[in-house]
Amino acid sequence: MTVRRKLWLIGVSHHSAPVELRERLAFEDEAAGAASRKLLALPGLEECALVSTCNRVELVACADPAKIDARAVGDLLAGERGVPAAELRSYLYVHEDCSAVQHLFRVASSLDSMVVGEPQILGQLKSSYDAAVEAGTAGTILHRMFHKSFSVAKRVRSETGIGGRNVSVSSVAVDLAAQIFESLGEKTALVIGAGKMAELTARHFRSRGIGGLIFANRTFDRAVELARELHGTTVPFDDLARYLPLADVVIGSTAANEVLLTADAVGEALRERSYRPTFLIDLGVPRNFDPRINDLRNVYLYDIDDLRGVIGENRGERQREALRAEEIVRSEVDSFWRWFQNLDVIPTIVGLRGKADGICRRELERTLGSLRQLGDEERKSIEAMAQAIVNKILHEPISRLKRIDDARAQDVQVARRLFGLDDDE
Structure with a gap:
């Protein structure tokens, strides 16, 4: 059984x-x-x-x-x-x-x-x-x-593109920077703040090959710790304006209630940079950067709401790709399930084939034993005919057994009882 x-x-x-x-x-x-x-x-x-x-x-x-x-x-x-x-x-x-x-x-x-x-x-x-x-x-x-x-x-x-679009704030920020600059490897990012979000964003930039990382934080020791871990440098928090022209990317992620970078300060840095493009990422709530910075030439300013808008679009795209992924999963489940069902059916098919072949072999031995006058070719013809009869009789039962689905799994046991496959157990 x-x-x-x-x-x-x-x-x-x-x-x-x-x-x-x-x-x-x-x-x-x-x-x-x-x-x-x-x-x-x-x-x-x-x-x-x-x-x-x-x-x-x-x-x-x-x-x-x-x-x-x-x-x-x-x-x-x-x-x-x-x-x-x-x-x-x-x-x-x-x-x-x-x-x-x-x-x-x-x-x-x-x-x-x-x-x-x-x-x-x-x-x-x-x-x-x-x-x-x-x-x-x-x-x-x-x-x-x-x-x-x-x-x-x-x-x-x-x-599918299910993993193709990032859906975290820090990873989306890096994606946007990579779209603005041809190569991050030649660029420098200034990270203002050293909390969890600042660290995550800095790690994403480092993993994407940013050329340099500069850290500025009110608690200088924390900035030193991050700089050491991510192979960057530190600058005094109160001296941001001096180092701003060095940065192609500026990340603000502090809990400060006051604006850290004004439009005037960024405008002065742009002049010193000969108006080379600058990408500013404001992750602060309240905002760390003056919104009027966006009016400056060759400046790209994204605040947390802008990034969440991009994330929403990316999530929507992932959900569309997820529908395609679900179709793949369904087809693979069907494939696996057929294999699993056959684990129950195969012993029955093997038992049925073995029982039929055993009967055929015994009957051939009995019949051919009484027909000793037959030549080898005649014996082979009778054996082939007997085996063909067995194959034709078994073809339909075996085909139907292979097609049994989960709703009719009890049919396997019916077949075993019908052909007496468990009688010798």
Whole structure:
């Protein structure tokens, strides 16, 4: 009797649970492997892998549906991290079979991410899979399922523009600078402020090959720290006007209530620069730069609202590309599901073919044994005819078995009983 296996995914994510719960439930890779081994000891679980990132904790599993207990799995996960089981239960979701496959493929393709199109999730998913392999809890089904999810994610990246447009303030700022200047490698950026947004923007400029970084901050030690880390230099905060002509890009990201750069100061710097283009990025709220700077020649000033407008356009484009990505995911889910269903059908097809071939072989031996006067060619003709009859009789049943979908999975068991395939077990 074949056992109908079920694909199964249970967990929480940023869609279902607050960050306070997710951070308490998170697993490092080593702890995830140890928890997976404990989970595999639960009745019904045959394979499992624990996926844990800042936005989700999910168990992917292959299980015997007659024995699996979702509540027991959730309670064990909660117990491993010291979270009250009752608290976790209300946030858990469960996906089964096709839905589980689709969910994993969407996660890998960053369609389920907080920021659609972000690239980090694929690496996190690979780490979770590696931890399951190391723990010995992933088998044939999950090997295939995870590797397929990786290839789906790569296909989505190569065939759509889902990750092509940035949707963070700091990355969009760098994109705009790259559009204004032919090469950032020959340019210098002056960063006013040393908070998180200033640091992120400076890091993006450094990663895109900016020629030089100059830091100015009221707390000079913090500016020195950032300059050391990002291979830049520092200047006194109160001496900005002196260094302004050196900057092709000026980033303002402070909480100052007063304007840090006036139109007059920037105009003077432009004259010293022979009116070479200058790009100013005002990330401050209130604004750090005088809006009248925008009236100056060869100056490009973007404030936080301007950048958010660009981000909105980019998000819209990502959403359009996400629709194309969803089509890719659906087709790949169908492909994987056909393979998975055949895992249940193949033993039945093999058993049916083996039983028919065995009957054919025994009957040929009995018949040919009583026809000793036949020559070799005649014997071969009879054997070929017998095998052809078997093939023709089996063709339709086997073809129909291969086409059985999930809604008619019980037909496999009907076929086994009809042909007596379990009689000898």
